[in-house]
Amino acid sequence: xxYKASSETIFYQIEKAIKQYRxxxxxxxxxxxxxxxxxxxxxxxxxxxxxxxxQVELAELLFKDVASVTRMIELLVKRNFLLxxxxxxxxxxxxxxxxxxxxxxxxxxxxxxxxxxxxxQNDITEEEKEILFKLLGKIILNTSK
Amino acid sequence: xxYKASSETIFYQIEKAIKQYRxxxxxxxxxxxxxxxxxxxxxxxxxxxxxxxxQVELAELLFKDVASVTRMIELLVKRNFLLxxxxxxxxxxxxxxxxxxxxxxxxxxxxxxxxxxxxxQNDITEEEKEILFKLLGKIILNTSK
DNA sequence: CAAATATAATTGATATATCAATTATATTTA
DNA sequence: TAAATATAATTGATATATCAATTATATTTG
Numbered sequence: 360x361x362y363k364a365s366s367e368t369i370f371y372q373i374e375k376a377i378k379q380y381r382x383x384x385x386x387x388x389x390x391x392x393x394x395x396x397x398x399x400x401x402x403x404x405x406x407x408x409x410x411x412x413x414q415v416e417l418a419e420l421l422f423k424d425v426a427s428v429t430r431m432i433e434l435l436v437k438r439n440f441l442l443x444x445x446x447x448x449x450x451x452x453x454x455x456x457x458x459x460x461x462x463x464x465x466x467x468x469x470x471x472x473x474x475x476x477x478x479x480q481n482d483i484t485e486e487e488k489e490i491l492f493k494l495l496g497k498i499i500l501n502t503s504k
Numbered sequence: 505x506x507y508k509a510s511s512e513t514i515f516y517q518i519e520k521a522i523k524q525y526r527x528x529x530x531x532x533x534x535x536x537x538x539x540x541x542x543x544x545x546x547x548x549x550x551x552x553x554x555x556x557x558x559q560v561e562l563a564e565l566l567f568k569d570v571a572s573v574t575r576m577i578e579l580l581v582k583r584n585f586l587l588x589x590x591x592x593x594x595x596x597x598x599x600x601x602x603x604x605x606x607x608x609x610x611x612x613x614x615x616x617x618x619x620x621x622x623x624x625q626n627d628i629t630e631e632e633k634e635i636l637f638k639l640l641g642k643i644i645l646n647t648s649k
Numbered sequence: 650c651a652a653a654t655a656t657a658a659t660t661g662a663t664a665t666a667t668c669a670a671t672t673a674t675a676t677t678t679a
Numbered sequence: 680t681a682a683a684t685a686t687a688a689t690t691g692a693t694a695t696a697t698c699a700a701t702t703a704t705a706t707t708t709g
Binding site for chain 3: 396398423424426427430431434449450451452
């Protein structure tokens, strides 16, 4: 069966780009005194900005399963980065809050994440970013539902 | 601390595109009578085309850890999709082969994967694909090493 | 050649991904 | 309002991701 080599497809290229980006980004984050992952930071960031957010919404924002979010939060609570309590208004939900320790690690991590993005976008013009965004948007549209 | 919303970055867009693509692709593959994942198919495909390939090379090609590859192969051997024997020339290596059952599922899966790619690339011109490829190439370059 | 170093694969530990089932609470409908 | 349905979160099972350590074999170096 004739079949285009994976490595020539845009999907392979996307996978490669995102994989390398993750490795680079995590590598830089590892220089922190706290052992945290990029995804943990992104999770805490959402909670810190919007403590009203539900775990279902967090899962959607981070492209994760709600089960994964539950377990990620569990770990972060254990390590005292987050607080989790019952939501007074809707008792199916949990009220999430970043602790002082959580806020501290966010303060340290945010500049690193910004830097990572800058590194990865080096010599890509604003116009090119827009094009890239739009083309990816087409894929998103094509693959939705 | 001022901080660009994740959802506006190209990295978020890349993550979203690849995530949706995976979900769509896996959904279509699930229509097969065999319960296999896209990654299992891509792994078997590499082995089928090049039985000389090592697990280290497989890991690189699929952007995975060698430990993951070991375990993926283990499962595929158990399910009789692959054969794994000692390599005669280099006894540190394993000789991998697709079984008839493995070849059968590949035959069925390949057209689906081709179709998935077509769906995702709908209304993206060849020129646009090239641009996308090149821009992602820049990110790959920026994040390498 | 023997010792040191490198390579291929496996294994262990822990976290995350995925899917299905379950529990608790809210909301809608008959 | 009681019953049916929907929603939020958790839990269980299994696979994969990641990092470190280990085993076996090859290759290089003194």
